[in-house]
Amino acid sequence: MIRPVETIEMVDVWRRVIVGDEKSWVMFENGTCVILMEPEDDLAAQATEILREYGPVEAGSPAADFGTIDLEVDPGWVVYGHHNDVLNYVSPEEVEAPEDVVIGLLGRSKRDQDGHALTVVHVEDKRPDR
Template identity: 60%
Template sequence: MTAVNTEMLKDIWQRLLTDPGKSWVLFEHGTCVVLTAPEGDLADQATGILREFGPVHAGSPAGDFGVIDLKDAEGWVVTGQHNDVLTYVGPDEPHERSDIAIGVFGRSKRHRDGTELNVVHVEDKRDLADSD
C-alpha cells in the first residue's frame, strides 16, 4: 500500500469515526480497530484484537460479514464477528456492487490485515476522552 493510500484511508476513518473520545488503529489494507477501552500501547491492543478476530475461518462466525453503505464517504464498511473491527472498501475496489461481492472483498481485506498485522496509523484520543 502506498503512502497516498494510507493517507486516504486515514482521512476516511477520521471522517467516519467522529466520536472525539474514540481511539482507533488502522491496518495496512483498510481494517480499523476501534478501541472502546484503550489502555497501554494502542497498536499492541488493536493487534491482539485483530489477530483473534481478523482471520477468516470458513464455517465459523469469523466468516460472517455485514455491509454498511456509507453516507459520509464513498464506499462501504464491512463488519464482522467483532463489533469494533471494521474494514473500508472503496468504490473502485470490488468488480461487482452487490452486498455479497463487497462483503467478500472486505472480508478478504480483513483477513489479510488479521494475518499480516501491519499497523499504519494510531489515533490516540485518550486525552480528549479524559477531558470530558
C-alpha cells in the same frame, strides 16, 4: 497492501467515518480499522491482539460472517464481522458490481490479510489525557 499515499487517504476516510471524536483507533496495512472502546496503554499492541483473534477468516465459523453498511459521509461501504469494532472500508472503485456479497467478501479478505500480517500503519490516539 496500501501504498503510503493511500495510507494517508485511508486515515482521512476513517476520520470521517468513525462516529465519535473521542474514539481511539488503529489502522493496519490493508486498511482494517480496530476501534478501541476501552483504550489501554499501548494502543497498537491492544489492536494487534484484537485483530490476531478476530481478523483471520475461518470458513464455516463466525469469523467468515460479515455485514455491510452503506456510508452517508463518504461514497462506499464499511464491512464488519464477528467483532463490532473491527472494520474495513470498501470504495466504489474497488468493486465492479456494488452488491453486498461482493463488497463483504472484499472487506473480509482485507481483514483476513491484516489478521495474518498484523502490520500497524497508523495509530489515532484520542485519549483525553494524551
